[in-house]
Amino acid sequence: GAGxxxxxxxxxxxxxxxxxxxxxxxxxxxxxxxxxxxxxxxxEFLIYFQGTGAADDSGLPNDRFFAVRPEGSVSTLKIQRTExxxxxxxLCASTLFGGGYNExxxxxxxxxxxx
Amino acid sequence: AQRVTQPEKLLSVFKxxxxxxxxxxxxxxxxxxxxxxxxxRQRLQLLLRHISRESIKGFTADLNKGETSFHLxxxxxxxEDSAMYYCARGGSxxxxxxxxxxxxxxxx
Numbered sequence: 750g751a752g753x754x755x756x757x758x759x760x761x762x763x764x765x766x767x768x769x770x771x772x773x774x775x776x777x778x779x780x781x782x783x784x785x786x787x788x789x790x791x792x793e794f795l796i797y798f799q800g801t802g803a804a805d806d807s808g809l810p811n812d813r814f815f816a817v818r819p820e821g822s823v824s825t826l827k828i829q830r831t832e833x834x835x836x837x838x839x840l841c842a843s844t845l846f847g848g849g850y851n852e853x854x855x856x857x858x859x860x861x862x863x864x
Numbered sequence: 865a866q867r868v869t870q871p872e873k874l875l876s877v878f879k880x881x882x883x884x885x886x887x888x889x890x891x892x893x894x895x896x897x898x899x900x901x902x903x904x905r906q907r908l909q910l911l912l913r914h915i916s917r918e919s920i921k922g923f924t925a926d927l928n929k930g931e932t933s934f935h936l937x938x939x940x941x942x943x944e945d946s947a948m949y950y951c952a953r954g955g956s957x958x959x960x961x962x963x964x965x966x967x968x969x970x971x972x
Contacts, residue, residue: 752907782959791868791950791962792908805957840908850896850915850954855908 751775753856755841761862762831770826770859774843781824782853783816784840792840798824799846831863866890868953870963877941878971885936885966887925887951896954897934899925900962903947911936911949921945941970 754773762768774781780799784792794808798818806816813831818824828835838860842853867890877883889895899911912920914927914934925936934951946969952960 780958784960784962789964791952791964792960794955794959794961797957797959799957805959808959844958850898850913850958852910852913853958853960857907 753841753843753854755839755856755859757859758857759860759862761864763864764831764833766831766863768828768831768861770828770839770861772824772826772841772843772856774822774824774841775854776822778843778845778854779821780844780846780851781818782842782844783824783826784842786838786840786858788837795826795839828861831861833863836861836863866892866953866955866961868951868961868963870949870951870966872966873964874967874969876969876971879943880940883938883941883945883968883970885949885951885968887934887936887963889932889934889951889953891932895927897925897927898952898954898960899923899934899936900950900952901947902950908950941968943970943972946970 756771783795786792796816797805801821813829816826838858840858841856844851844853869888897914901911902908923938948965950965951963
Protein backbone atom coordinates (compact mmCIF):
# COMPACT_ATOMS: atom_id res chain seq x y z
CA GLY A 750 0.00 0.00 0.00
CA ALA A 751 0.91 3.64 -0.13
CA GLY A 752 3.31 4.99 2.41
CA UNK A 753 3.25 8.29 4.24
CA UNK A 754 3.00 11.19 1.83
CA UNK A 755 3.83 14.85 2.39
CA UNK A 756 3.03 17.90 0.34
CA UNK A 757 4.53 20.03 -0.92
CA UNK A 758 7.91 18.41 -1.38
CA UNK A 759 9.52 21.84 -1.48
CA UNK A 760 8.29 25.17 -0.22
CA UNK A 761 10.07 28.49 -0.62
CA UNK A 762 8.62 31.44 1.21
CA UNK A 763 9.59 34.87 2.40
CA UNK A 764 10.29 35.85 5.95
CA UNK A 765 7.12 36.77 7.75
CA UNK A 766 4.80 34.68 5.59
CA UNK A 767 2.46 31.89 6.71
CA UNK A 768 2.94 28.30 5.51
CA UNK A 769 1.07 25.04 5.78
CA UNK A 770 2.65 21.62 5.41
CA UNK A 771 0.50 18.57 4.89
CA UNK A 772 0.97 14.96 5.95
CA UNK A 773 -1.08 11.96 4.80
CA UNK A 774 -0.32 9.01 7.08
CA UNK A 775 -0.66 5.35 6.25
CA UNK A 776 -4.32 4.39 6.31
CA UNK A 777 -5.34 3.05 9.69
CA UNK A 778 -2.37 4.46 11.58
CA UNK A 779 -3.68 6.27 14.61
CA UNK A 780 -0.43 7.84 15.79
CA UNK A 781 1.25 10.63 13.87
CA UNK A 782 4.49 12.48 14.61
CA UNK A 783 6.07 15.60 13.19
CA UNK A 784 9.83 16.08 13.27
CA UNK A 785 12.08 18.84 12.01
CA UNK A 786 15.52 18.19 10.55
CA UNK A 787 17.89 21.09 10.23
CA UNK A 788 21.03 20.88 8.13
CA UNK A 789 23.59 18.55 9.66
CA UNK A 790 21.28 17.44 12.44
CA UNK A 791 19.11 14.45 13.12
CA UNK A 792 15.34 14.78 13.15
CA GLU A 793 13.95 16.59 16.23
CA PHE A 794 10.54 15.87 17.63
CA LEU A 795 7.88 18.55 17.30
CA ILE A 796 4.44 17.12 18.08
CA TYR A 797 2.60 13.82 18.45
CA PHE A 798 -1.05 13.08 17.69
CA GLN A 799 -3.01 10.13 18.92
CA GLY A 800 -6.17 10.21 16.88
CA THR A 801 -7.40 13.78 16.58
CA GLY A 802 -5.75 15.17 19.67
CA ALA A 803 -2.25 16.48 20.18
CA ALA A 804 -1.02 14.18 22.93
CA ASP A 805 2.40 15.78 23.17
CA ASP A 806 3.38 19.14 21.71
CA SER A 807 6.45 19.64 23.88
CA GLY A 808 8.75 19.89 20.86
CA LEU A 809 7.09 22.87 19.21
CA PRO A 810 9.69 25.65 19.42
CA ASN A 811 7.28 28.52 20.02
CA ASP A 812 3.71 29.66 19.50
CA ARG A 813 4.27 30.39 15.82
CA PHE A 814 4.03 26.66 15.25
CA PHE A 815 0.72 24.85 15.37
CA ALA A 816 -0.56 21.54 14.04
CA VAL A 817 -3.97 19.99 13.60
CA ARG A 818 -5.40 16.61 12.73
CA PRO A 819 -9.15 17.25 12.70
CA GLU A 820 -10.36 13.86 11.47
CA GLY A 821 -7.63 11.69 12.87
CA SER A 822 -5.96 11.13 9.53
CA VAL A 823 -4.39 13.99 7.55
CA SER A 824 -2.37 16.45 9.60
CA THR A 825 -1.32 20.00 8.80
CA LEU A 826 1.63 21.77 10.36
CA LYS A 827 1.16 25.52 10.33
CA ILE A 828 3.90 28.07 10.77
CA GLN A 829 3.07 31.73 11.22
CA ARG A 830 5.41 34.67 10.62
CA THR A 831 8.13 32.42 9.27
CA GLU A 832 11.73 33.18 10.12
CA UNK A 833 14.92 32.19 8.34
CA UNK A 834 15.71 29.82 11.20
CA UNK A 835 12.60 27.81 10.34
CA UNK A 836 14.31 26.58 7.18
CA UNK A 837 14.58 22.81 7.50
CA UNK A 838 13.13 19.54 6.28
CA UNK A 839 9.87 18.78 8.05
CA LEU A 840 9.22 15.07 8.43
CA CYS A 841 6.03 13.29 9.25
CA ALA A 842 5.81 9.74 10.56
CA SER A 843 2.89 7.48 11.37
CA THR A 844 2.52 4.26 13.28
CA LEU A 845 -0.05 1.83 14.51
CA PHE A 846 -0.48 2.61 18.16
CA GLY A 847 -0.39 -0.59 20.12
CA GLY A 848 1.05 0.73 23.31
CA GLY A 849 4.60 -0.07 22.37
CA TYR A 850 7.41 0.96 20.11
CA ASN A 851 5.81 0.17 16.81
CA GLU A 852 7.84 1.12 13.78
CA UNK A 853 7.43 4.73 12.75
CA UNK A 854 7.05 5.04 8.99
CA UNK A 855 8.43 8.29 7.65
CA UNK A 856 7.33 10.41 4.78
CA UNK A 857 9.73 11.95 2.27
CA UNK A 858 9.64 15.30 4.01
CA UNK A 859 8.91 18.87 3.01
CA UNK A 860 11.93 21.07 2.50
CA UNK A 861 11.04 24.56 3.71
CA UNK A 862 13.23 27.47 2.73
CA UNK A 863 12.57 30.86 4.26
CA UNK A 864 14.27 33.69 2.36
CA ALA B 865 17.09 15.69 28.69
CA GLN B 866 17.72 12.55 26.70
CA ARG B 867 20.74 12.69 24.45
CA VAL B 868 22.01 10.46 21.69
CA THR B 869 25.57 10.95 20.55
CA GLN B 870 27.06 9.72 17.32
CA PRO B 871 30.67 10.84 17.48
CA GLU B 872 31.50 10.27 13.80
CA LYS B 873 29.95 12.48 11.14
CA LEU B 874 31.67 10.55 8.38
CA LEU B 875 32.93 7.00 8.14
CA SER B 876 34.62 5.53 5.11
CA VAL B 877 35.55 1.87 4.67
CA PHE B 878 36.40 -0.45 1.85
CA LYS B 879 34.06 -3.16 0.60
CA UNK B 880 34.50 -6.31 2.63
CA UNK B 881 35.93 -4.53 5.65
CA UNK B 882 34.21 -4.56 9.03
CA UNK B 883 32.25 -1.49 9.98
CA UNK B 884 31.15 -0.12 13.33
CA UNK B 885 29.02 2.98 13.74
CA UNK B 886 29.11 4.31 17.27
CA UNK B 887 26.19 5.45 19.33
CA UNK B 888 26.07 6.49 22.98
CA UNK B 889 23.01 7.55 24.92
CA UNK B 890 22.42 9.40 28.15
CA UNK B 891 21.64 7.05 30.99
CA UNK B 892 18.05 6.74 32.14
CA UNK B 893 16.46 3.47 33.18
CA UNK B 894 15.80 0.96 30.44
CA UNK B 895 16.17 2.65 27.08
CA UNK B 896 14.48 1.71 23.85
CA UNK B 897 17.06 2.08 21.10
CA UNK B 898 16.88 1.99 17.34
CA UNK B 899 18.96 2.42 14.23
CA UNK B 900 17.37 4.21 11.28
CA UNK B 901 18.91 4.41 7.82
CA UNK B 902 18.44 6.80 4.94
CA UNK B 903 19.72 5.70 1.55
CA UNK B 904 20.35 8.28 -1.14
CA ARG B 905 17.09 9.88 -2.31
CA GLN B 906 15.01 7.60 -0.11
CA ARG B 907 13.09 8.23 3.07
CA LEU B 908 14.19 7.45 6.56
CA GLN B 909 13.47 3.84 7.50
CA LEU B 910 13.92 1.58 10.47
CA LEU B 911 16.94 -0.71 10.26
CA LEU B 912 16.73 -2.47 13.59
CA ARG B 913 15.67 -2.08 17.20
CA HIS B 914 17.47 -3.47 20.21
CA ILE B 915 14.46 -5.22 21.68
CA SER B 916 14.03 -7.55 18.72
CA ARG B 917 17.67 -8.68 18.76
CA GLU B 918 17.54 -9.33 15.04
CA SER B 919 20.06 -9.00 12.28
CA ILE B 920 18.97 -6.94 9.31
CA LYS B 921 21.04 -6.82 6.12
CA GLY B 922 23.89 -8.32 8.12
CA PHE B 923 23.85 -5.52 10.70
CA THR B 924 23.63 -6.14 14.42
CA ALA B 925 23.63 -3.84 17.41
CA ASP B 926 24.10 -4.77 21.03
CA LEU B 927 22.90 -2.69 23.91
CA ASN B 928 25.67 -2.20 26.48
CA LYS B 929 24.10 -0.62 29.54
CA GLY B 930 27.43 -0.35 31.34
CA GLU B 931 28.90 1.78 28.58
CA THR B 932 25.51 3.28 27.58
CA SER B 933 26.26 2.33 24.00
CA PHE B 934 24.38 0.81 21.10
CA HIS B 935 26.96 0.49 18.36
CA LEU B 936 25.94 -0.81 14.93
CA UNK B 937 28.20 -3.45 13.40
CA UNK B 938 28.59 -5.41 10.22
CA UNK B 939 31.46 -7.82 9.62
CA UNK B 940 31.74 -7.29 5.85
CA UNK B 941 30.55 -3.98 4.43
CA UNK B 942 28.92 -3.83 1.00
CA UNK B 943 28.74 -0.87 -1.37
CA GLU B 944 24.95 -0.82 -1.01
CA ASP B 945 25.40 -0.12 2.70
CA SER B 946 26.48 3.42 1.86
CA ALA B 947 23.91 5.64 3.52
CA MET B 948 23.19 7.97 6.41
CA TYR B 949 22.68 6.13 9.69
CA TYR B 950 20.87 7.57 12.68
CA CYS B 951 20.80 6.14 16.16
CA ALA B 952 17.59 6.96 18.03
CA ARG B 953 16.17 6.55 21.48
CA GLY B 954 12.52 6.17 22.36
CA GLY B 955 10.99 8.43 24.96
CA SER B 956 7.64 9.32 26.44
CA UNK B 957 4.76 8.84 23.99
CA UNK B 958 7.19 6.79 21.92
CA UNK B 959 8.68 9.86 20.32
CA UNK B 960 12.23 9.44 19.07
CA UNK B 961 15.36 11.38 19.97
CA UNK B 962 17.88 11.08 17.17
CA UNK B 963 21.62 11.50 17.02
CA UNK B 964 23.14 13.73 14.37
CA UNK B 965 23.85 10.80 12.10
CA UNK B 966 26.89 9.16 10.52
CA UNK B 967 27.39 9.13 6.78
CA UNK B 968 28.84 5.76 5.83
CA UNK B 969 30.64 5.40 2.55
CA UNK B 970 31.71 1.96 1.39
CA UNK B 971 34.34 2.20 -1.29
CA UNK B 972 34.80 -0.47 -3.97
